Amino acid sequence: MRMTFMLPALLVAVGYSAAPFALGAERQTLTLAQALQRTLQHDATLQTFPYQLRMAEAAQLQAAVTPNPELAVTLENVAGTGDNPGLSGAELSLSLSQQIELGQKRERRLELALSxxxxxxxNYELARLDALANTAGHYLQLLRLQQLQLWASAKISREQTLLNTAQLRSNAxxxxxxxxxxxxxxxxRSKITQADINQATESQxxxxxxxxxxxxxxxxxxxxLAVLxxxxxxxxxxxxxxxxxxLQRFVTLQRIAQSQLRLTEANSQADMRWxxxxKRDQASNETSLLLGVSLPLNLTDPNQGQRQAxxxxxxxxATQQQLSATQLTLLLxxxxxxxxxxxDxxxxxxxxLLPEANALRQLSLLGYRQGQIDIxxxxxxxxxxxxxxxxxxESQSNFHLNLLQLERLTGQPLTLDSTKPVITVEKQHD
Structure with a gap:
C-alpha cells in the first residue's frame, strides 16, 4: 500500500477546499486536509476568538464616544425672609455646558483600540498555527505507526518463512x-512488538x-513518509x-505601548468646558444671558509617573523582541x-545500509541452506x-517532524516542487 503525504502546503492555510468528510464504512481514510479542517472548525481555543474580536470591536466603538453635553438648572434665593419671602426673590439659572477634549484624546483612544x-x-494567528501544528504532529505520529505496522508484518513474515525452512531441516x-x-x-518477540505497535496506533x-x-x-x-x-x-x-x-506580535505590542504613551500625554492636557x-431674577423681573469658559490649570504633570512606566x-x-528574534534565528x-x-x-x-543488510541476509540464508553457517x-x-x-x-518521520517545526517558526509553507522519494519498507520473500 502506498500513500500520499502533503503536509507543508496545508499547515498555514486559513481555509480548505476539501470536500466534507463522509462518515461510514465507505470513507475510512483520513487526509491531512480533512484533519486540519476539522481542527479549525472545532478546536476549543479557536472558538473563543470570534467573541474576543467582537469585544475588541466594541472597545473601538467605546473609544470613539465623545463627552455628552450637560444641562444644569439652579434655583437661588428661595424661601427667604423679610422683603423676599417665598419665591419673590428667586433667581433661576438654566445653562447648557459641553466639555471639549483637547490633545486629540479621541484619536489617541481610537489608535489604542485599533492596536x-x-x-x-x-493572538488568533498564533493559536491557529499552534492548533494546526499540533494536529499535524499527531497525524505524522499516526502515519509513522502505520509504517511500523507494515514493517512489523514484513519482519514477522520473514521470520515465519525462516521457521518453516528450519522445521523442514529439523524433520530431516x-x-x-x-x-x-x-x-x-x-x-x-516480533509478535509482541507488533501488538505493542497496534495498541499504540489505536491510541494515536x-x-x-x-x-x-x-x-x-x-x-x-x-x-x-518516503517523500522528503x-x-x-x-x-x-x-x-x-x-x-x-x-515576531509580528512584538511589533503590535510595541504599537500598543506607543499608543498608550500618546494617550497618556493627551490625557495630561486639561480639557476646556464652555x-x-x-438667568431669571424674579425680584427685578429681569432675564440675562450667561456665558462661561473653564480651563483647569495643570501646574504639575498628573501622569508623569505613568509616562515613565x-x-x-x-x-x-524592544529588548524582548531582539532577544526573541535572535533565539528564533538560532533555532531556525x-x-x-x-x-x-x-x-543525508x-x-x-x-x-x-539497506543494500548491505539485504545482501548479508541473502548470503546468510544461502550459507544456512548449504550448512555452512548456523542459525x-x-x-x-x-x-x-x-x-x-x-x-x-524513524529518520523519515523525524525529517517531517523537524520540517513541521520549521514551518511553525516561519509561519509559511516550505515545500518546493522538487521532492526526493526514498525507499519504503515492503514485504520481502525468499
Whole structure:
C-alpha cells in the first residue's frame, strides 16, 4: 500500500477546499486536509476568538464616544425672609455646558483600540498555527505507526518463512531443537512488538481525533513518509522568520505601548468646558444671558509617573523582541541543519545500509541452506535488516517532524516542487 503525504502546503492555510468528510464504512481514510479542517472548525481555543474580536470591536466603538453635553438648572434665593419671602426673590439659572477634549484624546483612544484589536488577530494567528501544528504532529505520529505496522508484518513474515525452512531441516534430522526454539523465540518477540505497535496506533487515532473533540471515524491516515521535500535556502527562511506571527506580535505590542504613551500625554492636557444659558431674577423681573469658559490649570504633570512606566515598557518590549528574534534565528538554523543531516541519514540508509543488510541476509540464508553457517548468524542478519528498515522509518518521520517545526517558526509553507522519494519498507520473500 502506498500513500500520499502533503503536509507543508496545508499547515498555514486559513481555509480548505476539501470536500466534507463522509462518515461510514465507505470513507475510512483520513487526509491531512480533512484533519486540519476539522481542527479549525472545532478546536476549543479557536472558538473563543470570534467573541474576543467582537469585544475588541466594541472597545473601538467605546473609544470613539465623545463627552455628552450637560444641562444644569439652579434655583437661588428661595424661601427667604423679610422683603423676599417665598419665591419673590428667586433667581433661576438654566445653562447648557459641553466639555471639549483637547490633545486629540479621541484619536489617541481610537489608535489604542485599533492596536489592541490587531493584537487579538495576532493572538488568533498564533493559536491557529499552534492548533494546526499540533494536529499535524499527531497525524505524522499516526502515519509513522502505520509504517511500523507494515514493517512489523514484513519482519514477522520473514521470520515465519525462516521457521518453516528450519522445521523442514529439523524433520530431516539436520537441525537441533534448540535452533528451532531460538527462531520461535525471535518470532514471539516480533509478535509482541507488533501488538505493542497496534495498541499504540489505536491510541494515536484517538489522540488525533481529540484535536477536534471527537472519536475517530477513520481507520487510517493518508500519507507517505518516503517523500522528503526539498527545502528553500536558509536566507529565504530567515527572511520569512522576520515576517512570522511570533515576531509580528512584538511589533503590535510595541504599537500598543506607543499608543498608550500618546494617550497618556493627551490625557495630561486639561480639557476646556464652555457653558451658555439664561438667568431669571424674579425680584427685578429681569432675564440675562450667561456665558462661561473653564480651563483647569495643570501646574504639575498628573501622569508623569505613568509616562515613565510606559517608556520603560517600550524599552522592555524592544529588548524582548531582539532577544526573541535572535533565539528564533538560532533555532531556525538548528532545525535547518537537522533537516539536512536527516536527509543525508535517510540517503545513507537507503543507498548503503539497506543494500548491505539485504545482501548479508541473502548470503546468510544461502550459507544456512548449504550448512555452512548456523542459525544464530541467520537471525543476526535478519535483525540487522529489520533494524535498518526501522531506522529508515524513524529518520523519515523525524525529517517531517523537524520540517513541521520549521514551518511553525516561519509561519509559511516550505515545500518546493522538487521532492526526493526514498525507499519504503515492503514485504520481502525468499
Amino acid at each position: 489592541q484589536s490587531q493584537l487579538q488577530r495576532d 534430522g539436520t537441525l537441533l531443537d534448540a535452533d528451532i526454539s531460538r527462531i520461535k523465540l525471535r518470532l514471539l 487515532r484517538y489522540r488525533l481525533a481529540a484535536s477536534w473533540h471527537a472519536v475517530p471515524d477513520f481507520t487510517q491516515v493518508n500519507g507517505e 521535500p526539498q527545502l528553500p535556502p536558509l536566507s529565504m527562511l530567515q527572511s520569512q522568520l522576520q515576517r512570522s506571527a511570533t 457653558s451658555a444659558g439664561l 510606559q517608556l520603560a515598557e517600550q524599552q522592555l518590549l 538554523q538548528q532545525q535547518w541543519l537537522n533537516l539536512q543531516q536527516l536527509r 541519514t535517510v540517503q545513507a540508509i537507503e543507498t548503503q 544464530l548468524n541467520v537471525l543476526s542478519a535478519e535483525e540487522e535488516l529489520a533494524q535498518a528498515e526501522r531506522e529508515l522509518i
